[in-house]
Amino acid sequence: MAPQFGDYQYEIYLDGLQGVLPDHPMTFAGLAAGAEAALPPSVWSYVAGGAGDEHTQRANVSAFERWGLVPRMLVGARQRDLTVDLFGLSLPSPLFMAPVGVLGLCAQDGHGDLATARAAARTGVPMIASTLSADPMEEVAAEFGDTPGFFQLYTPTDRELASSLVERAEAAGFRAVVVTLDTWTTGWRPRDLATANFPQLRGHCLANYTSDPVFRSRLAKSPEDDPQGAVAHFSGVFGNPLGWADLPWLRSLTTLPLLLKGICHPEDVRRARDAGIDGVYCSNHGGRQANGGLAALDLLPDVVAAADGLPVLFDSGVRSGADVLKALALGATAVGVGRPYAYGLALGGSAGVVHVLRSLLAEADLIMAVNGYPALADLSSALRRAPGGIG
DSSP: OOOOGGGHHHHHHHHHHTTOOOSSOSSHHHHHHHHHHHSOHHHHHHHHOOSTTSHHHHHHHHGGGGEEEOOOOSOOOSSOBOOEEETTEEESSSEEEOOOTTHHHHSTTSOHHHHHHHHHHHHOOOEEEOSSOSSOHHHHHTTOTTSOEEEEEOOOSOHHHHHHHHHHHHHHTOOOEEEEOSOSSOOOOHHHHHTTOOGGGGTOSOHHHHTOHHHHHTOSSOTTTOHHHHHHHHHHHSOOOOOGGGHHHHHHTOSSOEEEETOOSHHHHHHHHHTTOSEEEEOOGGGTSOSSOOOHHHHHHHHHHHHTTSOEEEOSSOOSHHHHHHHHHTTOSEEEEOHHHHHHHHHHHHHHHHHHHHHHHHHHHHHHHHHTOSBGGGSTTTEEEOTTOOO
């Protein structure tokens, strides 16, 4: 019988017979507590925090409690199929790692992007690599092995620089470009304001800029000789409040699949689809950018309906394998996880990320086994609103 993701639990139990306990926590709460202890306070607040009083961040998490999976017995789900097809890629599972812009700082050695890419290679879980990376995208992509990786673009105001970043991503072997729409300016983040900490203004995680020939050509001195000059130029070109009129230009930058991240309204989905976008990414940035909004999960069904068969990626509030299955049941093509793997990275580098990913997949797989869902397609008919649930 072929291995299943749920077999990870047997590895842990068998190690226990030899007196070996897991190196890393088995719950999100445990991961968060460990990461808080491991990271400097300013980095912890940046990763863990959200916008405003963090109501939207909490709503993202609690929204999953309003849905439940109904078990089906005597189905014989001895083997489960979690594979998905995405842009012509056959992926072993629907899980992916959402872009996180301070991964470098989350790792003890300062190279968290590379460690995360190695975890992608070991698990088959794709990584969406952020523009805000501690290492150049070419070095990150070189660690993917046979696992496909996607590149997340914060579109700069300098169009030549934007084109250079996308061309580099394509040449490095990334398989899609994900354009983030909701971060042309930073949201109101009290935790970061309390520590007066914005990592990029301190020169962190700018390797994709300082290694770029177009960016370097704009500087009076090299980033090595004048790092503050590089930071100043970055701050001047980072934020681009894109409009619908910019989509033809974005589409012209690459032949790779192009996704728009931050799409949550069905009318925006339809306009993106009509503009030739290859997929939409339903997300509210995990509640980091704007407070006072609805949970992203509550918006997902309308996004999926408007997509009309276009792939829909999803993140925001995913903390468990059960959450992954619920998002899939609501129509997501693939589901992203963010803070949990960043916490695993803080605790154990690449091995910590692998542990988190394998744990999420094991839980999802075992829920499918116990509840009688042999395939992901079985989930949509198994989902119900929890008693008293709203949304």
